[in-house]
Amino acid sequence: MEALEAVLLGVPLTLLVTGASLSIGVVLGVPLVMGLRSRNMPIRSACRYTVNLLRGIPAIVWLFIIYFGVSIGAFQFDAISAAIIGLGLISAAYMAEIYRGGISAVHAGQWEAGHALGVSDWTTFSRIVGPQALRVSIPSMTSYAISLIKDSSIASTIGVTEIVFFTTQDARSGGGGLTVYLLAAAVYVAMCIPLGLLSRKLDSSLRKKVSR
Amino acid sequence: MSFITDWLDWFPTLFDGLLLSLQITGLSLLLGLPVGLLLAVFASSRNALVRGICVGVVEISRGAPALVVLQLFYFGLPSTGITLSSFTAGFAALALTTAAFTSEILRAGLQAVPAGEIEACQTLGVSRLDTLRFVVIPQGLRIALPALMGFAILIFQATSLCFTIAVPELLSQAYSIGSSTFKYFSVLALAGLLYAAVTIPATWLVGVTEKRMSRHLTLAH
Amino acid sequence: MDASQRAQPMVSLRGVSKNYGERTIFSDVNLDVSPGEVMAVIGPSGAGKSTLLRCINFLEEPTSGQITLGGRTIRAGEGVSGRDVQALRRKAGMVFQHFNLFPHMSVLDNVSFAQMRVLKRSREDANKRSLALLDRVGLADFAGSYPARCSGGQQQRIAIARALAMDPEVMLFDEPTSALDPEVGLEVLAVMKELASDGMTMIIVTHEMGFARDVSDTLVVMADGKIIEHGDPRQILSEPNHDRTRLFLRAVLGR
Ligand SMILES: Nc1ncnc2c1ncn2[C@@H]1O[C@H](COP(=O)(O)OP(=O)(O)OP(=O)(O)O)[C@@H](O)[C@H]1O
Ligand SMILES: [Mg+2]
Numbered sequence: 001m002e003a004l005e006a007v008l009l010g011v012p013l014t015l016l017v018t019g020a021s022l023s024i025g026v027v028l029g030v031p032l033v034m035g036l037r038s039r040n041m042p043i044r045s046a047c048r049y050t051v052n053l054l055r056g057i058p059a060i061v062w063l064f065i066i067y068f069g070v071s072i073g074a075f076q077f078d079a080i081s082a083a084i085i086g087l088g089l090i091s092a093a094y095m096a097e098i099y100r101g102g103i104s105a106v107h108a109g110q111w112e113a114g115h116a117l118g119v120s121d122w123t124t125f126s127r128i129v130g131p132q133a134l135r136v137s138i139p140s141m142t143s144y145a146i147s148l149i150k151d152s153s154i155a156s157t158i159g160v161t162e163i164v165f166f167t168t169q170d171a172r173s174g175g176g177g178l179t180v181y182l183l184a185a186a187v188y189v190a191m192c193i194p195l196g197l198l199s200r201k202l203d204s205s206l207r208k209k210v211s212r
Numbered sequence: 213m214s215f216i217t218d219w220l221d222w223f224p225t226l227f228d229g230l231l232l233s234l235q236i237t238g239l240s241l242l243l244g245l246p247v248g249l250l251l252a253v254f255a256s257s258r259n260a261l262v263r264g265i266c267v268g269v270v271e272i273s274r275g276a277p278a279l280v281v282l283q284l285f286y287f288g289l290p291s292t293g294i295t296l297s298s299f300t301a302g303f304a305a306l307a308l309t310t311a312a313f314t315s316e317i318l319r320a321g322l323q324a325v326p327a328g329e330i331e332a333c334q335t336l337g338v339s340r341l342d343t344l345r346f347v348v349i350p351q352g353l354r355i356a357l358p359a360l361m362g363f364a365i366l367i368f369q370a371t372s373l374c375f376t377i378a379v380p381e382l383l384s385q386a387y388s389i390g391s392s393t394f395k396y397f398s399v400l401a402l403a404g405l406l407y408a409a410v411t412i413p414a415t416w417l418v419g420v421t422e423k424r425m426s427r428h429l430t431l432a433h
Numbered sequence: 434m435d436a437s438q439r440a441q442p443m444v445s446l447r448g449v450s451k452n453y454g455e456r457t458i459f460s461d462v463n464l465d466v467s468p469g470e471v472m473a474v475i476g477p478s479g480a481g482k483s484t485l486l487r488c489i490n491f492l493e494e495p496t497s498g499q500i501t502l503g504g505r506t507i508r509a510g511e512g513v514s515g516r517d518v519q520a521l522r523r524k525a526g527m528v529f530q531h532f533n534l535f536p537h538m539s540v541l542d543n544v545s546f547a548q549m550r551v552l553k554r555s556r557e558d559a560n561k562r563s564l565a566l567l568d569r570v571g572l573a574d575f576a577g578s579y580p581a582r583c584s585g586g587q588q589q590r591i592a593i594a595r596a597l598a599m600d601p602e603v604m605l606f607d608e609p610t611s612a613l614d615p616e617v618g619l620e621v622l623a624v625m626k627e628l629a630s631d632g633m634t635m636i637i638v639t640h641e642m643g644f645a646r647d648v649s650d651t652l653v654v655m656a657d658g659k660i661i662e663h664g665d666p667r668q669i670l671s672e673p674n675h676d677r678t679r680l681f682l683r684a685v686l687g688r
Contacts, residue, residue: 056411057404058372061383065404068390069397150277157376164279168287177291181284185276192275328533331492332592335527336547336599337519346546351537 003180006170007187010163013080014191017152017162020084022145025091032096037103047096054093060154062086067158083155087148094144102137103129142199146192153188163187215398222389222399229385230406233371236381239303240367244310245360251315252322253344266315273312278370281305286377302374302381310367314360321356322348358422365414369407382406442501443468443634444489444603449498449509451484458484459658462498466603466651471635473645473666476655477681482638483607485655489636490525490605491518503602523551526596530608532588534580534595540567541576544595552599559598566594570624586617590624597628604628606637622648642686646670654678 035047054062067082077085106129114124156164167184171177255266273281286301296304325348333343375383386403390396442465450460458481466472474482487493489500495509503524507517534543544563548554554562567573570590572583580588589609596604606625610618622641626648629635639645645652645666652666654673661675673679 052412052415053404053408056408056415058369058383058407060372060375061386061400061404061407064383064387064390065397065400069400150275153277153279154373156279164277164283167280168283171283171287178284178288179291181280181288184280185272185284188277188280189272189275326533328529328531329535332527332529332533332535332595333547334492335490335522335525336595337523337551338547339550342550346550347535351535354537 003170003174004183006166007163007180007183010161010166011187011191013155013160013162014149014152017080017083017087017155017160018145018149021087021091021152022148024084024088025093025095025148026141028088028092029095029099032092033099033103036096036100051093051096054090055097059087059090059151060157062090063154063158079155079159082158083152083160087152087155091144091148095141098137098140098144099133101140102133102135105136106132138202139199142195142202146195146199149191149195150188215395218393218395218398219402222386222402225385225389226382226399226403226406229380229382229403230410232379233368233374233381234410236299236303236306236371236374236379237364237368240306240310240371241364243303243307244367245314247307247311248314249318249349251311252318253349255315255319256322270312270315273308274316278306278309279373279376281309282373282377298374298377298379301377302371302379306367306370306374309370310363313363317356317359317363318352321354321359322352324355325351354425358418358425361414361418361421365411365418368410368414372407440467441504442466443470443503444636445501446489447499447501449485449488449495449500451481451488451493452496457658459655459660462660464653464660464663466634466636468602468634469632470651471629471633471649472637472651472653473649474636474638474653474655475640475642475645475681475685477684480655481658482655486527486605486607486636486638490522490527492527523599524602525605526599526601526603527605528589528592528596528607528609530612532580532585532592532612534588534592536580538579539576540572540578540580540583540591543580543591544598547595548598562598563594566597567591569597569627570594571620584617585613586620589613589621593621593624593628603634603636606635606639608638608640611640640685642670642682654681656681 032047032051035043036051038044038047063083063086066077066086067079070077070082110128110132111124114121114128119128152162153164155162156168159165163184167180171180174180251266251270254262255270257263257266282302282305285296285305286298289296289301329347329351330343333347338347371381372383374381375387378384382403386399389399393399444464444466446462446464449462449464451458462485474485476482484493488495489502491500491507491513494513497510499506499508500521502521505517505521505524507513507521535546538546541560541563544566545556545559548559548562549556552559564573564576567576570593572587572590572594575583575587575591580591583591593604593609609625610621613621618641622644625635625637625644629648637644637649649666651664652662652669653660654662654669654675656677662669662673662678669678670682673682
């Protein structure tokens with residue numbers, strides 16, 4: 001029972017880190033995908049390199065760089081901010097790719113229809129293609145959110161007191177190490193189940209809409 | 213430009229770490245993929261118990277963060293009397309994660325094999341086992357290849373988690389250099405670039421494979 | 434005809450019915466096919482022609498009734514054993530609308546694979562037989578290529594060779610030419626015609642009225658879950674007994 005308490009103690013910060021970095025990703029992903037689709041070559045390649053580096057370097061390395069590596073004068077990030085910024089930037093890269101997939105899934109005819117009606121590129125994007133792309137992206141976004149809940153556990157390595165932090169603490173101090181970890185696993189599974197159900201439901205309802 | 217001389221100094225140590233990371237990746241895949249294939253095949257077993265066990269194993273090991281599985285193997289198992297070295301714990305945990313995730317990828321690949329070919333086997337009197345072995349698995353593997361390669365990249369990145377159980381892989385090496393020189397940014401950046409030097413070309417290769425596969429598949433129909 | 438009619442039928446269906454859940458596709462179908470007989474099955478889309486054909490070799494299990502094929506009888510619904518189904522299927526070769534070749538095997542391997550795994554022929558024997566069959570369908574030169582490199586008509590002829598390699602006593606065809614361009618379809622029909630003249634027992638679901646009239650010995654018309662006509666093709670095509678048949682023929686023949 002004590003073990004369960006220890007594990008549950010970490011839930012608020014797990015949710016905070018996940019929620020905050022997901023929000024950053026969802027928002028920053030938009031300019032990033034626009035950069036990826038830009039007709040301006042330097043902007044396009046700069047965004048491509050950014051996305052590749054963000055996705056190509058393990059999250060834990062990013063967190064270490066931000067937490068241990070960045071010091072501006074006497075300023076250093078505290079662990080929670082470092083975790084949120086690091087995971088948020090990585091999420092932005094993944095979101096940009098998800099949005100890109102969504103945009104290319106929207107039929108090219110939609111762009112043409114916009115052009116034929118004399119609507120500007122921006123309006124076509126924001127009013128016609130964007131909303132459809134977002135709808136197509138939602139299942140991938142939910143599954144990314146699920147993996148982000150799990151990846152947020154990495155924040156424990158820089159001392160954020162989320163689930164794994166307390167779990168390890170308890171396992172090292174107490175006796176029955178295995179139980180705490182199994183409990184931690186169960187808590188993660190339990191947190192992911194609602195999102196998994198949601199994604200499955202969204203997926204099938206979207207499929208119906210598309211196949212109609 | 214002192215960081216250049218630093219980088220040159222550190223490079224051999226970090227490179228050793230990188231080799232260890234790659235080694236853990238290879239072992240995890242070598243052990244995890246066959247188990248993943250078994251799980252994928254038995255997940256569509258006609259026996260409800262077998263199916264249930266497979267789905268259970270897969271869901272739990274996919275549902276828990278790799279970090280938890282890793283620490284469970286290293287810090288948790290000793291309480292049951294099983295003590296693994298950090299290296300063994302590391303690749304065993306990543307192999308389990310590999311098995312769980314690849315079983316889903318492989319299942320999707322196996323299901324993508326056209327039902328008509330399986331019917332053709334039935335009408336030819338080919339046994340279920342032979343149908344799996346000669347028709348479904350070879351094609352399913354091929355269909356799943358790009359996704360499997362993509363997953364291999366993720367597992368390579370996940371080897372960095374072995375830092376937490378003191379396996380001297382790339383990140384551990386960088387961190388220990390950082391803690392003795394306090395040049396965290398510089399050494400971690402170099403480590404990051406070494407990771408990227410593997411993952412970015414590998415991602416590109418996945419893209420190429422994907423394109424080639426889709427060309428083959430359209431040719432076949 | 435008289436002699437073959439009196440002989441033991443090669444295929445015989447007794448009271449065969451098929452439901453999908455609540456829905457009845459066909460019920461109480463009785464049908465005999467004599468050795469060497471070529472039977473064409475026509476009818477509107479959704480009449481259950483494919484389902485009937487697939488019931489004959491238990492690709493779909495009939496809901497009730499009994500099926501005899503080459504002397505082996507299976508009664509539906511009472512714990513049909515996999516072994517019996519296997520034995521029955523061995524006597525029937527099947528050719529599908531979409532060929533269903535194995536795209537990862539060479540043409541030769543497509544034809545040899547089941548011979549080696551099921552009939553336990555050596556690779557040498559199997560390949561010899563495969564080459565002879567490929568030669569018979571005019572594709573000996575393609576043995577080393579892959580199905581994707583072959584045209585639809587060639588693929589269907591390979592599929593026929595693959596089925597023949599198992600030495601079936603009956604061949605079942607489900608719209609073998611309807612996925613093909615008309616000209617290419619002719620190559621396949623030519624192969625089938627030759628097979629018929631060699632005395633193979635064949636059941637062919639088809640939309641090719643010309644083929645049904647000229648090649649088949651008997652014609653079956655299916656509609657609304659029943660067999661509504663069964664007899665001489667020319668007779669049925671020129672003077673059908675049922676209005677339903679007339680309606681269908683007018684639609685397909687455009688008159
Ligand atoms: N697995 C299934 N589940 C439910 N209904 C099915 C299934 N397979 C076929 N049906 C239904 O059975 C009916 C008969 O199908 P079948 O394919 O046998 O028709 P058909 O005569 O071969 O038509 P076509 O000429 O279009 O090939 C159809 O209405 C179809 O919707
Ligand atoms: Mg049909």
